[in-house]
Amino acid sequence: MSEQVEWGLHCCLTLAWIGGEHPMPAVRLAEWFELPPAYLTKCLQALTRAGILQSVPGARGGFRLARQPADVTVMDVTVAIEGADNPFRCTEIRQRGAGVDPSAPEFRTPCAISTVMHRADLAWRRELAGHTLADLLASAPAEAAERTRRRYALLRG
Secondary structure, rough: OOOOHHHHHHHHHHHHHOOOOEOOOOOHHHHHHHOOOHHHHHHHHHHHHOEEEEEEEEOEEEEOOOHHHOOHHHHHHHHHHHHOOOOOOOOOOOOOOOOOOOOOOHHHHHOOOHHHHHHHHHHHHHHHHHOOOOHHHHHHOHHHHHHHHHHHHHHHH
């Protein structure tokens, strides 16, 4: 998993804490977290395409949440950035090599490795889908929200 998932989640939480009244430009979010602006912009664009963020054009534009925090799961953010594919790719190497008959009955079903990896992926997805941005906001220290708002107010002047 790329670090952009972490970036996306932190940006979503920051945008939730500051509210949607004032969109935050990508460059400001990049400065906020000391991230490379071009890469963060790609991450924010992916979240926008997924309907998680809204891009507001213009001199006072930027990004804001497009949905309520309770309506965005950690899985939504992860899929928006990483895609929906299972990270494990079974290439059936057990069917290769000298003397192997790929039509043997044992190859009609997935191997134990593939089965375990598939189950792990499903468990991971269920866990991420079971947590929303609202859950993350609620579990953050109370001072994190206030610190974010104060910091943003200073940036806005």
